[in-house]
Amino acid sequence: MIFIVFSYIHKILSIFYKNSGRVLDFISCMIEGVMIAGRMRVALLSALAVISTAASPSAHASTLYYNNFNSGKADGFSYSSITTSPSGEKFFGPLYNGRSTTLTLSGLEKNSQIYLTFDIYALMSVDGNGPAGYNSPSNPDSFTVSSGSSILWRHALANKGWPDTQDYPVPGSPPESGAVASNTLGYYADSIYNVSVSAMTNSQGSVSFTFTGQTNQALTDEFFGFDNVTVTNTRPVPEPIALGTVGAGFLGMGIVCRRKKQRSR
Numbered sequence: 001m002i003f004i005v006f007s008y009i010h011k012i013l014s015i016f017y018k019n020s021g022r023v024l025d026f027i028s029c030m031i032e033g034v035m036i037a038g039r040m041r042v043a044l045l046s047a048l049a050v051i052s053t054a055a056s057p058s059a060h061a062s063t064l065y066y067n068n069f070n071s072g073k074a075d076g077f078s079y080s081s082i083t084t085s086p087s088g089e090k091f092f093g094p095l096y097n098g099r100s101t102t103l104t105l106s107g108l109e110k111n112s113q114i115y116l117t118f119d120i121y122a123l124m125s126v127d128g129n130g131p132a133g134y135n136s137p138s139n140p141d142s143f144t145v146s147s148g149s150s151i152l153w154r155h156a157l158a159n160k161g162w163p164d165t166q167d168y169p170v171p172g173s174p175p176e177s178g179a180v181a182s183n184t185l186g187y188y189a190d191s192i193y194n195v196s197v198s199a200m201t202n203s204q205g206s207v208s209f210t211f212t213g214q215t216n217q218a219l220t221d222e223f224f225g226f227d228n229v230t231v232t233n234t235r236p237v238p239e240p241i242a243l244g245t246v247g248a249g250f251l252g253m254g255i256v257c258r259r260k261k262q263r264s265r
Contacts, residue, residue: 062232062233063230063231063232064105064108064114064231064232064233065103065105065229065230065231066229066230066231067228067229068090068227068228068229069082069090069091069092069227070090072090074092074101076103076104076105077092077101077102077103078101078102078103078104079101081093081094081101083225085121085185085186085187085190086185086186086187087184087185087186088186089185089186089227090227091119091121091225091226091227092211092225092226092227092229093121093123093213093223093224093225093226094123094213094219094223094224094225095143095211095212095213095223095224095225095226096213096214096215096219096222096223096224097214097215097216097219098212098213098214099212099213100210100211100212100213101210101211102208102209102210102211103208103209103210103211103229103231104206104207104208105206105207105208105231106204106205106206107205107206108201108205108206108207108233109201109205109233110201110202110203110204110205111200111201111202111203112200112201112233113198113199113200113201113233114198114199114200114201114207114231114232114233115196115197115198115231115232115233115234116145116152116196116197116198116199116209116229116230116231117194117195117196117197117228117229117230117232118145118194118195118226118227118228118229118230119180119192119193119194119195119226119227119228120143120157120192120193120194120195120224120225120226121185121190121191121192121224121225121226121227122141122143122157122158122159122179122190122191122192122193122224123159123185123187123189123190123222123223123224123225124159124187124188124189124190124221124222124223125159125161125162125189125217125221125222126141126157126158126159126189126215126222126223126224127141127158127159127162127164127175127222128140128141128142128156128157128158128164128165128166128167128175129156129158129164129165129166129167130158130162130163130164130165139214139216140156140166140167140214141156141157141158141214141215141216141222142154142155142156142157142214143155143157143211143212143213143214143224143226144210144211144212144214145195145197145209145210145211145212146209146210146212147197147199147207147208147209147210148208150199152197152198152199152209153195153197155167155168156168157191157193157224158175158176159175159176159182159189159190159191160174160175160176160182160189160191161175161189162175168193175191176191178193179191179192179193180192180193180194209231211226213225
């Protein structure tokens with residue numbers, strides 16, 4: 001196979017050597033063709049952007065919902081409970097002893113995939129799968145987000161300071177494993193986890209997300225909260241850069257070479 005490839009290369013080089021003038025013309029065509037291709041590519045992509053925007057605006061990424069609760073409101077949730085941490089951060093909470101709240105969105109594209117991202121706040125003595133006598137693997141301090149009957153994310157979480165474990169990111173993990181921050185909210189123990197999940201809207205174009213905090217002690221000992229809730233519809237339109245550039249390149253070379261031939265006559 002390699003021998004065949006080199007044979008073809010040798011033949012091509014021989015032809016170019018015997019026709020050096022044509023080779024220079026060919027190279028000139030290539031250079032000018034690439035320049036034309038660049039201009040054509042910009043025009044092509046601009047046209048595609050206009051067409052795709054006019055024809056299908058919902059195909060582009062857009063933020064469908066966002067709330068950092070700094071306004072003190074929880075629009076779209078089944079009830080409002082905004083807490084301010086000792087550091088001054090506002091968030092939705094407290095969620096404890098199985099309490100939950102549901103975010104419902106409607107008027108969305110039917111039967112489409114959407115994406116939810118948010119931050120979980122694990123606060124004070126949240127202790128995951130331990131200690132013995134309080135929690136058990138079947139009843140840990142955990143946070144759950146679900147959509148309808150589907151559990152999208154459920155993990156036991158623990159803060160440092162106790163001989164506990166958590167099952168995030170894997171069972172048996174040390175406390176605060178995978179946390180993006182810790183001891184930033186002003187409590188004697190706190191950790192923050194960033195979560196991303198996806199769900200499908202129903203045939204009416206609506207979707208719901210339920211957030212549940214499970215703890216086993218009093219509210220004054222431990223609870224969960226969440227913040228920075230973002231829901232997006234992301235269906236990016238692939239940009240046909242490679243195919244468009246190659247095609248425009250050959251077309252540009254053809255235009256330049258034809259012009260040169262016409263001038264040489």
